[in-house]
Amino acid sequence: MELSPTAYVILGMISREPRSGYEIKSLVDETTRFFWAASYGQIYPELKRLSEAGLVEGVEAPRGDRKRTLHAITAEGERELKDWLRRAPQTFEMREEGLLKLFFSGVLPPKDAAETLGWMHEQRAGTAARLRELEPGASEKRDGGDPFPLMVLQAGIEFNEWFADWCERMEARLRDAAATEGSK
DSSP: OOOOHHHHHHHHHTSSSOBOHHHHHHHHHHTGGGTSOOOHHHHHHHHHHHHHTTSEEEEEOOBTTBOOEEEEEOHHHHHHHHHHHHSOOOOOOOOOHHHHHHHTGGGSOHHHHHHHHHHHHHHHHHHHHHHHHHHHHHHHHHTTTOOHHHHHHHHHHHHHHHHHHHHHHHHHHHHHHHHHHHTO
8 A cells, every 4th residue: 555645644643652633633733844744634534544554543532522533553554654764755845935936036026026035034034933942842852762853853943044044145136136227
């Protein structure tokens, strides 16, 4: 059975402890969404497929009147996750609307494209700041013996700081070009 990237996200999220679909989504939103998001519309169908394939098993664990199923990874699921982790990454994808807009900005005056870069700078600088706020908590968790979430967090911080700096430099370049063009 061919597994989707979302399936591997799920296997990874339940590799340490059983979780409900809601808990998986919440954990994705707190961690991997900065570089790999997953929606409820992806998670629940994948949980069903993984269960049918014998890679996860669900146990009913209601909370009060609410139905709730905790999903645990099976031995076969753990083998599949480890096999996937040992393979070279196959997907390289980046979706950045700002870069898409910038790509087509030749139809605009440079000052308009500079505004796009200004917005991108604000967004990336804000993301870097939010990630930096997570760093102290991630450092404490590292003491539990798993350094990899902290490494990925630091990659996110450094990437967003670099991207914000790049946006700022490109915005200045465009504003200089607009000023030079305006003085002619």
